[in-house]
Amino acid sequence: MRTPCFPIVLILAAVAWAQPQTYPLGAGPWNYTTYEKNTKIRVSVVTKGLSHPWSLAFLPNGDVLITERPGRLRLLHNGVLEPEPIAGISGLSIDQLFDVALHPEFAKNGFVYLTYIKKGKAPDGKNGYWATTALARGKFDGKALTGVQDVFVADAWQPLNGGDGSRVVFGPDGKMYFSSSHRRNPDAPQDLSSDVGKILRLNDDGTIPKDNPFVGKTGAKPEIYSLGHRTVLGLTFKPGTNELWETENGPQGGDEVNVIKAGKNYGWPLVTYGRDYDGKRLPGPSRDGFEPPELFWVPSVTASGILFYSGDKIPAWKGNLFLGSMTVGRLPGTGNLQRIVFNVNGEQRRESLLTDLHQRIRDVRQGPDGLLYLLTDENDGALLKIEPVQ
Amino acid sequence: MRTPCFPIVLILAAVAWAQPQTYPLGAGPWNYTTYEKNTKIRVSVVTKGLSHPWSLAFLPNGDVLITERPGRLRLLHNGVLEPEPIAGISGLSIDQLFDVALHPEFAKNGFVYLTYIKKGKAPDGKNGYWATTALARGKFDGKALTGVQDVFVADAWQPLNGGDGSRVVFGPDGKMYFSSSHRRNPDAPQDLSSDVGKILRLNDDGTIPKDNPFVGKTGAKPEIYSLGHRTVLGLTFKPGTNELWETENGPQGGDEVNVIKAGKNYGWPLVTYGRDYDGKRLPGPSRDGFEPPELFWVPSVTASGILFYSGDKIPAWKGNLFLGSMTVGRLPGTGNLQRIVFNVNGEQRRESLLTDLHQRIRDVRQGPDGLLYLLTDENDGALLKIEPVQ
Numbered sequence: 001m002r003t004p005c006f007p008i009v010l011i012l013a014a015v016a017w018a019q020p021q022t023y024p025l026g027a028g029p030w031n032y033t034t035y036e037k038n039t040k041i042r043v044s045v046v047t048k049g050l051s052h053p054w055s056l057a058f059l060p061n062g063d064v065l066i067t068e069r070p071g072r073l074r075l076l077h078n079g080v081l082e083p084e085p086i087a088g089i090s091g092l093s094i095d096q097l098f099d100v101a102l103h104p105e106f107a108k109n110g111f112v113y114l115t116y117i118k119k120g121k122a123p124d125g126k127n128g129y130w131a132t133t134a135l136a137r138g139k140f141d142g143k144a145l146t147g148v149q150d151v152f153v154a155d156a157w158q159p160l161n162g163g164d165g166s167r168v169v170f171g172p173d174g175k176m177y178f179s180s181s182h183r184r185n186p187d188a189p190q191d192l193s194s195d196v197g198k199i200l201r202l203n204d205d206g207t208i209p210k211d212n213p214f215v216g217k218t219g220a221k222p223e224i225y226s227l228g229h230r231t232v233l234g235l236t237f238k239p240g241t242n243e244l245w246e247t248e249n250g251p252q253g254g255d256e257v258n259v260i261k262a263g264k265n266y267g268w269p270l271v272t273y274g275r276d277y278d279g280k281r282l283p284g285p286s287r288d289g290f291e292p293p294e295l296f297w298v299p300s301v302t303a304s305g306i307l308f309y310s311g312d313k314i315p316a317w318k319g320n321l322f323l324g325s326m327t328v329g330r331l332p333g334t335g336n337l338q339r340i341v342f343n344v345n346g347e348q349r350r351e352s353l354l355t356d357l358h359q360r361i362r363d364v365r366q367g368p369d370g371l372l373y374l375l376t377d378e379n380d381g382a383l384l385k386i387e388p389v390q
Numbered sequence: 391m392r393t394p395c396f397p398i399v400l401i402l403a404a405v406a407w408a409q410p411q412t413y414p415l416g417a418g419p420w421n422y423t424t425y426e427k428n429t430k431i432r433v434s435v436v437t438k439g440l441s442h443p444w445s446l447a448f449l450p451n452g453d454v455l456i457t458e459r460p461g462r463l464r465l466l467h468n469g470v471l472e473p474e475p476i477a478g479i480s481g482l483s484i485d486q487l488f489d490v491a492l493h494p495e496f497a498k499n500g501f502v503y504l505t506y507i508k509k510g511k512a513p514d515g516k517n518g519y520w521a522t523t524a525l526a527r528g529k530f531d532g533k534a535l536t537g538v539q540d541v542f543v544a545d546a547w548q549p550l551n552g553g554d555g556s557r558v559v560f561g562p563d564g565k566m567y568f569s570s571s572h573r574r575n576p577d578a579p580q581d582l583s584s585d586v587g588k589i590l591r592l593n594d595d596g597t598i599p600k601d602n603p604f605v606g607k608t609g610a611k612p613e614i615y616s617l618g619h620r621t622v623l624g625l626t627f628k629p630g631t632n633e634l635w636e637t638e639n640g641p642q643g644g645d646e647v648n649v650i651k652a653g654k655n656y657g658w659p660l661v662t663y664g665r666d667y668d669g670k671r672l673p674g675p676s677r678d679g680f681e682p683p684e685l686f687w688v689p690s691v692t693a694s695g696i697l698f699y700s701g702d703k704i705p706a707w708k709g710n711l712f713l714g715s716m717t718v719g720r721l722p723g724t725g726n727l728q729r730i731v732f733n734v735n736g737e738q739r740r741e742s743l744l745t746d747l748h749q750r751i752r753d754v755r756q757g758p759d760g761l762l763y764l765l766t767d768e769n770d771g772a773l774l775k776i777e778p779v780q
Contacts, residue, residue, distance in 0.1 A: 035721060252737070273663075273675075279735030284682075285663075285675040298688045299740045329740045331425060345669030347642070350689045350719045355745070 023333045023358030025382055031389060034339075035351050039316040040389040043354060046373070047081040050074065050381035055099045055167075055305070055363050056373065060107050065140070066375070066383065067114065071097045073145070076383065088138055088145030093119045095131055095160065099167045103204060104174065110139040111204070115166035115178065118153065132156040133166045133180040133195070135206065151206025154180045154195035155221065156188075165249075165304075167235040172242055175209055176202045177225065177260070179232035179246075182268060189228050189268045192220035197268060199232065199246070199260055201225035213263030228266040228290065230254075234306030234323060245294075247303040247323055250274045251282060252330075255300040256293035257323070257340075264291045273298065295347060299329035301338060304377075305363030311370030314388045324361030325352070326377060333358040337374065413723045413748030415772055421779060424729075425741050429706040430779040433744060436763070437471040440464065440771035445489045445557075445695070445753050446763065450497050455530070456765070456773065457504065461487045463535070466773065478528055478535030483509045485521050485550065489557045493594060494564065500529040501594070505556035505568065508540070510547065522546040523556045523570040523585070525596065541596025544570045544585035545611065546578075555639075555694075557625040562632055565599055566592045567615065567650070569622035569636075572658060579618050579658045582610035587658060589622065589636070589650055591615035603653030618656040618680065620644075624696030624713060635684075637693040637713055640664045641672060642720075645690040646683035647713070647730075654681045663688065667720075685737060689719035691728060694767075695753030701760030704778045714751030715742070716767060723748040727764065 029044035052069040059065065064076040065086070071094040072085035089097075095117040103111035118134040133156050138148030161184040168178045182189050182197040189197025192214060200223040201212050214220035234247030244260040254274020258266055267290040272282045286292035297303070304324040309317045321340040328334035337353040354361070354374075362377035372386040419434035442459040449455065454466040455476070461484040462475035479487075485507040493501035508524040523546050528538030551574040558568045572579050572587040579587025582604060590613040591602050604610035624637030634650040644664025648656055657680040662672045676682035687693070694714040699707045711730040718724040727743040744751070744764075752767035762776040 275737060276735075279733045279738045281736060296688055298686055328742070331739075331741060334742075343669045345666075346671060347665060348669045349721075351721060352718070352724075 022379065024380070025357060025359060025376065025378070028384075030354075030357065032353065034316070034353065035349070036316045039314065041314065041386050042389045043357075044385050044387070046079065046383040046385050047076060048380055048382045049081055050375070050383065051379065052377050053362065053375040053381040053383070054097065054377065056365055056375060056383065057100045057102050057112070058365070058368055059102070059140075061142075062368070063142075064383070065100050065112065067097045067100045068381075069096050069098070069377075071095075071116075073097070073100065073114070075143075086140075086144055088148050089114065089136070091148065092116060092134070092136055092150070095119045096164065098165055101168050101170065101176075104170050106140075110141065111137055112140045112145060113137050113151075113168050113176070114148075115168050117160070117164050117166075118150070120157065122159070128159070130157045131160045131164075132158075133164065133183075135168060135176070135178050135202070137206075152178065152200070152202055152223070154198075154200065156180050156183065156194065156196045158183060158185060158196070161185075163231045163249075165231050165233045167232060169235040169237065169244075170204075171237055171244065174204065176204060177235055177244055178202055179229065179235060181231040182229065186269055189230070190265070190270065192217070192224060192227065195221060195223065197227065197229045198224045199226045199229060199235075199244075201262075225262060226260050226264050226266060228268050228270070230268040230272075233304040235260075236306045236308065238308050239310040245306055245308070245321070247306045248293075249302060250296075250300060251276050252279075253296075253298035253300055254282070255297045255303045257295040257303065257306070257321070258291060259294050261291065265289065266291050274300070295340065301325035302327045302330070302335070302360075303338070304361065305365070305375075307364045307366060307372075309366060309372065311366055311372075313370040314372075314386075322364045322372065324364050324374065326360040326362065335360040335376075337361050337364065412769065414770070415747060415749060415766065415768070418774075420744075420747065422743065424706070424743065425739070426706045429704065431704065431776050432779045433747075434775050434777070436469065436773040436775050437466060438770055438772045439471055440765070440773065441769065442767050443752060443765040443771040443773070444487065444767065445491075446755055446765060446773070447490045447492050447502070448755070448758055449492070449530075451532075452758070453532075454763075454773070455490050455502065457487045457490045458771075459486050459488070459767070461485075461506075463487070463490065463504070465533075476530075476534055478538050479504065479526070481538065482506060482524070482526055482540070485509045486554065488555055491558050491560065491566075494560050496530075500531065501527055502530045502535060503527050503541075503558050503566070504538075505558050507550070507554050507556075508543065512549070518549070520547045521550045521554075522548075523554065523573075525558055525566070525568050525592070527596070542568065542590070542592055542613070544588075544590065546570050546573065546584065546586045548573060548575060548586070551575075553621045553639075555621050555623045557622060559625040559627065559634075560594075561627055561634065564594065566594060567625055567634055568592055569619065569625060571621045572619065576659055579620070580655070580660065582607070582614060582617065585611060585613065587617065587619045588614045589616045589619060589625075589634075591652075615652060616650050616654050616656060618658045618660070620658040620662075623694040625650075626696045626698065628698050629700040635696055635698070635711070637696045638683075639692060640686075640690060641666050642669075643686075643688035643690055644672070645687045645693045647685040647693065647696070647711070648681060649684050651681065655679065656681050664690070685730065691715035692717045692720070692725070692750075693728070694751065695755070695765075697754045697756060697762075699756060699762065701756055701762075703760040704762075704776075712754045712762065714754050714764065716750040716752065725750040725766075727751050727754065
């Protein structure tokens with residue numbers, strides 16, 4: 001017999017169901033033995049209290065700039081998180097804030113770059129707003145940003161629809177490599193007249209270098225460096241080389257690490273190893289005319305920030321590639337730190353680290369102290385430090 | 391200053407290094423909440439004390455036959471492991487024992503089938519021995535096997551070299567599907583005059599059905615059902631269909647689940663998604679003329695036994711595919727139970743279960759009670775039971 005409270009039970013069950021499962025991070029530290037059993041590490045919390053942190057940059061004085069996705073720039077000063085966000089970016093019309101990078105001559109010019117999703121009016125002036133991916137620059141004086149303005153606004157205006165991360169990194173050539181993700185636009189990543197689904201190459205003032213691969217090509221945007229990208233969540237140059245390495249979120253089983261070359265097509269959505277989220281098979285893996293991934297994952301690891309470790313503090317890790325994994329196969333609580341070991345032939349081994357912390361690892365960086373630093377993309381996000389244990 | 395004990399420390403360190411890392415299984419039981427948070431399971435130990443168990447078969451009376459890779463057949467009687475192995479197989483010249491399967495009419499005829507690596511003399515009569523994959527049959531009387539003899543010995547004689555698992559399963563057509571792995575022979579899996587790297591189709595007495603796909607083809611062995619296989623560690627028919635599903639261990643990043651069709655080529659070593667263990671890229675993913683995998687993993691999960699769950703005891707799992715993972719990316723202690731959820735389009739989601747037990751899951755079976763049973767391929771291997779928790 002149905003009791004009177006039955007509908008209430010159903011509602012409570014539905015609420016419990018819809019509640020995202022979270023895995024609060026403890027106080028730490030945590031010790032691990034890694035694959036090479038004589039390599040032991042300790043992971044400790046530098047700070048908590050960050051709201052979905054996305055990226056960080058180490059300042060020459062040891063302070064750290066940290067972006068929060070909801071649109072704040074935070075300062076870790078003398079190892080302590082300043083309670084108030086850094087002032088100076090309120091004029092940017094930020095929907096989501098992503099990357100932060102310093103100019104190579106930051107010590108001289110104080111330039112800080114930010115990538116973000118910029119809100120603007122829809123073409124009909126109503127029906128919500130449209131948005132694009134933008135790159136802003138300001139001067140940091142140790143406390144606030146001043147003179148913040150866009151140096152490049154991608155030609156990627158469309159409704160907000162997800163799939164919209166962005167990174168910026170300076171190359172050994174002094175140019176900026178700035179990514180504009182697919183934003184669930186199925187056609188634009190293959191269209192050279194759009195900045196959607198591209199990696200762009202710019203001078204440090206946002207102007208376009210004359211030696212870009214599509215300069216002078218009719219119908220093509222001269223800022224484009226490579227095309228056919230989905231969600232670009234990591235960019236880094238391999239130390240000592242001119243190789244630009246990239247993480248790209250694919251569909252199910254389509255996450256990739258690519259080595260980005262001028263003018264090349266990375267295939268989305270024409271070629272991919274993955275399946276769509278509804279289980280449908282996508283066109284298939286790479287073929288002639290498209291660059292195959294250097295690495296891929298099935299199931300996907302939601303690959304985010306990427307870094308080659310070049311420090312001396314953890315000798316077994318020197319030259320290894322690290323990247324943040326936010327979830328494995330989109331299952332909550334499965335984020336980890338991916339470590340890739342190479343030999344002369346290429347990939348030799350992968351290791352999933354910190355799995356038991358159940359954190360979405362958004363970014364991984366090397367500090368000036370030669371240690372590794374991670375950001376956890378959580379409601380109460382943290383900056384973590386990895387150091388060796390003797 | 392170097393102390394006199396320094397060389398001893400080095401030797402001890404080297405010994406510790408070479409020691410394989412083991413993860414002893416506790417007493418259990420262990421409770422888990424799975425992806426659908428209202429699906430809670432309990433994993434308990436039915437028995438320990440098995441030496442690298444490989445496969446199991448449930449008898450009509452509830453007893454269980456279990457193979458141990460070193461060459462013993464064990465009996466779980468009334469829920470307790472009999473201390474002595476089952477007699478009757480000592481005449482087979484077993485190098486490694488793999489699968490055990492009952493005849494569909496076992497209740498009438500008592501037939502039990504075993505797959506194994508059979509030792510024989512090398513052609514020159516010295517230099518160690520050669521081996522092949524064989525299928526034996528005997529009658530089980532509840533205590534011992536009698537009349538055990540080979541019903542089919544594959545034409546796959548060569549030196550022992552690893553890569554040699556084998557399964558046998560009865561199809562809805564009453565035929566036996568019997569796998570003979572690649573055994574690190576690079577050429578034979580594509581050669582129709584060899585049984586290496588093939589799935590064979592046989593009558594229940596080991597004779598060859600006249601409707602096999604290569605019957606009458608010059609130079610081809612009539613027992614071959616499909617070709618181009620690497621290490622076949624799992625075979626199962628999808629309930630209610632004629633679909634034969636297979637797990638196949640690839641190189642790094644090359645593990646596959648295939649749907650096996652008569653006369654088709656599954657590509658090894660001409661096409662694969664993986665890399666060789668030394669990091670070298672292999673020829674590349676599937677192309678015309680080869681069957682692509684239904685599922686694959688990068689990094690590999692060392693996929694072993696495979697099963698579609700068709701029971702009613704865990705409703706959320708009905709129709710899901712389960713398979714044993716022995717390691718992820720060949721890292722010790724990373725074995726788990728893989729669960730694959732399908733929808734009308736195909737694969738929808740993967741879940742890694744029991745990761746914290748750190749066990750090599752060799753086989754997964756459904757009991758007559760509608761529960762799931764697992765074997766852990768360890769020195770002190772166990773039979774585990776998965777049941778729902780209300």
